[in-house]
Amino acid sequence: MLTLHYYVKEKEEQPPFIHDLRRIGEKAGIVFDDDKTIIVEAISQFNIRARYDDYKRQFYKLCTKEYSSEWIEKIKEIRIWIKMML
Numbered sequence: 001m002l003t004l005h006y007y008v009k010e011k012e013e014q015p016p017f018i019h020d021l022r023r024i025g026e027k028a029g030i031v032f033d034d035d036k037t038i039i040v041e042a043i044s045q046f047n048i049r050a051r052y053d054d055y056k057r058q059f060y061k062l063c064t065k066e067y068s069s070e071w072i073e074k075i076k077e078i079r080i081w082i083k084m085m086l
Helices: 001-009 023-027 034-051 054-061 063-086
Strands: none
Touching: 001 023, 001 063, 023 034, 034 063
């Protein structure tokens, strides 16, 4: 995600090895409002759920076409917002 690119640009070093995109963004100086915090924290959870089998099964059931379309749009919005800061 662009949070990682923003971190590298601002800090000129590799981001920490954590899955929490909000924490990485905040360490780079990104200030998230409440709505963006909720979205970025959810995106971080998608990564965790996709990696571990028990979460993966639950996540697969959750990801209907409507759910996926909604989150794709939210991710695009966050991407555009962060890209504007680069």
